[in-house]
Amino acid sequence: MSQSEPQDVVNSKGSVVQNADEAASIVLNQALSAAAQGTFAVGGAIVENATGRVIHKLHNNVLKKLLRTDSDTNNVFTYDPTAHGETQLVYWYYENKTKFNLPEPEELTIITTLDPCVMCTGALLTAGFNVGVIAIDDYAGINWDEDFNFQTLPESLRDLAKSKFGYYASENKDGGPSEYVRSYKGSPNVALRNTSISVQRLMGCDSIFRAGLESVRADSYDAGPDADKNLLDPYYLPEESLIKVKYREIYPDAFKVKISNPRLPGEELFQILKKVKESEPKAQNSVALLDQFGNVILCLADTDESPVHTAFMNVTQNYAIIRFELTKMYVNDPKKVEAPNKYLTYPKYGTFVFLYAPSPNSTKAIMTLGAYGSTLEGKVPKIFPANFQYYYPPHEGTIKELRSVIMHLPPFYNEFAPISIMQVAGDFT
Structure with missing residues (x-):
């Protein structure tokens, strides 16, 4: 987009x-x-x-x-x-x-x-x-x-x-x-x-x-309801719902897979991420966004349009832009689409899952960490496990180095939108 x-x-x-x-x-x-x-x-x-x-x-x-x-x-x-x-x-x-x-x-x-x-x-x-x-x-x-x-x-x-x-x-x-x-x-x-x-x-x-x-x-920070404000599960919307249709234009399997615990994604999402990465020959990574109901909203890989079209950027941009267009459509004509704010909320209440953690010494990792901070739309709720997870360690460098990079970012990223990253629980090969 x-x-x-x-x-x-x-x-x-x-x-x-x-x-x-x-x-x-x-x-x-x-x-x-x-x-x-x-x-x-x-x-x-x-x-x-x-x-x-x-x-x-x-x-x-x-x-x-x-x-x-x-x-x-x-x-x-x-x-x-x-x-x-x-x-x-x-x-x-x-x-x-x-x-x-x-x-x-x-x-x-x-x-x-x-x-x-x-x-x-x-x-x-x-x-x-x-x-x-x-x-x-x-x-x-x-x-x-x-x-x-x-x-x-x-x-x-x-x-x-x-x-x-x-x-x-x-x-x-x-x-x-x-x-x-x-x-x-x-x-x-x-x-x-x-x-x-x-x-x-x-x-x-x-x-x-x-x-x-x-x-x-x-x-x-008022771009969606809180997770506990009677949010409805979009999984049960009819297949012709514009919410499903628009996200499926970007990711055909949007809202088709439901992970039982979005904070503990497991083997099923691991296989989805691997498949998506393999679908882009030059991709180094893939990222999925799960909502608080466990729905896989988007799962996208790096694309070769430019060096900055990385998996996370593709996911967070598409999620937000589609949500905006649906909201605009609803504001102008409520009969065209279900109220998006009843189904789509802040990304901070969902879970971003990376196939590979960002490589700490790369410029793309700096872009990704900053984009994640911007995506949060306000302070992140203190939920464990974290909503920034990965299956594999970085292609280059270590998780210890990545955490050190995060610690040294400007105050916004440690005080207002703190970044906490953790590995998905389990053994995946």
């Missing part, structure tokens, strides 16, 4: 930025559009290093409005927890690289209003983009403590990040607060690195994000 809003690429005769402040103005406008939409106020753009050409720009789309055809309601709902500005730009790039004959990622810089989160950092490093950052996120940003040494990443990835990330200098040209003044730090490969942004632009990127953060988080 597409991860970005449809926009035309800017051709070689289109918008060109001469300095970092001009680029900051463009991405700040995107952040303002995100705020107006009711989602996290972050914006970004792909800029060609050699020319300053703005190839594409967009904003965060985690939340979108559920617009009725017969009213002016502006209520928002989770569209895709991974639809952060930077990650969407990576997906857009791979969707359009051939069509527009785009340069390689190493020749481009993704400029963003806010320091990328763990997921976006993993996606950017996996793809190979340079990254130009304006404001700091002191809770979920990869450089939350502003040491610029990437202590939040495994040691094996820190030099790679240092070679890709840059934090623009800011100048106090018009009497802004001096505490926002800083010199450039980071890679020599970032576009417009020898120019600066104004303190006012930096403050704008920072303040627009913080202004609506709590209300947006509250809306994001």
Whole structure:
């Protein structure tokens, strides 16, 4: 599924930025559009290093409005927890690289209003983009403590990040607060690195994000009923139910298999995961999502559309986007579909089961861990066994190393959305 809003690429005769402040103005406008939409106020753009050409720009789309055809309601709902500005730009790039004959990622810089989160950092490093950052996120940003040494990443990835990330200098040209003044730090490969942004632009990127953060988080965490709120089991819906039909368009066996205890998945799910992985010749992994009733909603493998189309990303994106479309359909015409919020709830009440645990020293693992944190939609209930499980240890590295990586992630991933991973109980070969 597409991860970005449809926009035309800017051709070689289109918008060109001469300095970092001009680029900051463009991405700040995107952040303002995100705020107006009711989602996290972050914006970004792909800029060609050699020319300053703005190839594409967009904003965060985690939340979108559920617009009725017969009213002016502006209520928002989770569209895709991974639809952060930077990650969407990576997906857009791979969707359009051939069509527009785009340069390689190493020749481009993704400029963003806010320091990328763990997921976006993993996606950017996996793809190979340079990254130009304006404001700091002191809770979920990869450089939350502003040491610029990437202590939040495994040691094996820190030099790679240092070679890709840059934090623009800011100048106090018009009497802004001096505490926002800083010199450039980071890679020599970032576009417009020898120019600066104004303190006012930096403050704008920072303040627009913080202004609506709590209300947006509250809306994001209201994307489904709690597990104990009389949720109905979708397994017993008729076969023609749109809930079943839409998920089966992605995974033909959706809601056909019921695991007796979703926290103890066992042999049956193990065989399903192996079969799904084997169906994609280049896949390294497969991931299943079980709801609290034990229904296998989705089970998907890595796909070869791009390096960032990993099994977990495919599962969490498709679950959320289909849920959003069903909810939007219900809001506009309740006769078309059963009320999704009676059957589909927060992923945190289900169980994500990996065939292989993420490899701790890979950029894809960083993306996966961050995406899992974003998927939780609020604090995870303290349930044992955990809702992040795996059958096999990582292809490379150890579980001990993976747990160490998790421990060193920014505060958001240990305080607000703590990540707990455990092996499925049993012996599987």
